[in-house]
Amino acid sequence: MFFSIIIPTYNRQPILEKCIQALENQIITDQELVTGYEIIIVDDGSTDNTVSWLKKQSFPHVRLFQQDHQGPATARNLGINKAKRDFIIFIDSDLVVTKNFIQAHAHCLNQSPDKTFTYGRVINTSNFENPTAEPYKITDFSAAYFATGNVAIHRQWLEKAGLFDTQFQLYGWEDLELGVRLKKLGLKLIKCPEAIGYHWHPPFTLEQLPKLIEQEIERGKMGIIFYEKHPTWEVKMMIQKTILHRILWGTLSLGGLLNERTMRPLLQWLIQRGKSGLALEIARIFLNWYTVQAVYGKK
Structure with a gap:
């Protein structure tokens, strides 16, 4: 070979x-x-x-x-x-x-x-x-x-x-x-x-948030193309285009009230204490909400 x-x-x-x-x-x-x-x-x-x-x-x-x-x-x-x-x-x-x-x-x-x-x-x-x-x-x-x-x-x-x-x-x-x-x-x-x-990937910092948000919006937009090519339940689940995902991430982010601005103090506090990985996992709550919104054409 x-x-x-x-x-x-x-x-x-x-x-x-x-x-x-x-x-x-x-x-x-x-x-x-x-x-x-x-x-x-x-x-x-x-x-x-x-x-x-x-x-x-x-x-x-x-x-x-x-x-x-x-x-x-x-x-x-x-x-x-x-x-x-x-x-x-x-x-x-x-x-x-x-x-x-x-x-x-x-x-x-x-x-x-x-x-x-x-x-x-x-x-x-x-x-x-x-x-x-x-x-x-x-x-x-x-x-x-x-x-x-x-x-x-x-x-x-x-x-x-x-x-x-x-x-x-x-x-x-x-x-x-x-x-x-x-x-x-x-x-x-x-x-x-x-x-x-x-x-x-570099350790998570607050400076990365604009790029990460942009990526999640792009992921949602590309998810639309994915589903248009393969309109199946499996793809719907993959791209998070279901009412379950809207409820889940909408609830966890309080409808977008928990975002990069309101969560900034907590994320910075975790990063300063060497917990950048945990900070990123928490940030994924509102990052996923950006994805779901984009899949539904809201971004």
């Missing part, structure tokens, strides 16, 4: 460096099974130093492609089109993998029947200096069928499903929507917990 690892990126140069270094340091124990790999970086119109930095490096496996800022769906499709071989691994540019990452995906794929893909473990961390030191937590569990944070699949299934839908230009759902189409083809998800990626 020769793997093409496709990584869309946008303004993430510091963590991207750790992402690439981890991939360059892979240990391949079965070279008959894993014959090689390439790292396809698709820069989605970054405005930081990502491209200039990459052009100065000499990573042996990296191939760089650029596009105007069009979102991860278009970037991943470009990566698929540029891939040299048939086995694709998708990860995000803020993911740092372990040294046996590629070997683990290859082993799981090799042991699986046809019409399968493998999904590795994703562990969330705020530890920039040593992200792989983070232990697995209950909150890291994911029930997603197809999520591009850490997944390996044969190229033929992506092409038969129709690749990523480029209507999804804002934040959210482009990978799960493709997953719906892959499921219709009869593909089976195989969990591969040995293929571990550590998803880095």
Whole structure:
């Protein structure tokens, strides 16, 4: 198996460096099974130093492609089109993998029947200096069928499903929507917990709130496109377009009275006491209300 690892990126140069270094340091124990790999970086119109930095490096496996800022769906499709071989691994540019990452995906794929893909473990961390030191937590569990944070699949299934839908230009759902189409083809998800990626994000601060709110509004708007393509109860639940979600998040946020302004003192108090993770979980109450409102066209 020769793997093409496709990584869309946008303004993430510091963590991207750790992402690439981890991939360059892979240990391949079965070279008959894993014959090689390439790292396809698709820069989605970054405005930081990502491209200039990459052009100065000499990573042996990296191939760089650029596009105007069009979102991860278009970037991943470009990566698929540029891939040299048939086995694709998708990860995000803020993911740092372990040294046996590629070997683990290859082993799981090799042991699986046809019409399968493998999904590795994703562990969330705020530890920039040593992200792989983070232990697995209950909150890291994911029930997603197809999520591009850490997944390996044969190229033929992506092409038969129709690749990523480029209507999804804002934040959210482009990978799960493709997953719906892959499921219709009869593909089976195989969990591969040995293929571990550590998803880095900075510790929560109040300065992040405007961007997080924007992301939740975008997620709601993209959720509308998702449901228009697949008007099923399953998708309704995924995008939170039900009366249950309106009641739940409307009640918890007191109809929007608990928001980034009114909750600011409590969130700041928690952050100052080293509880930024708890502060973020509390902030998700009103962040989810923004999502639900956007799904119903209220934002």
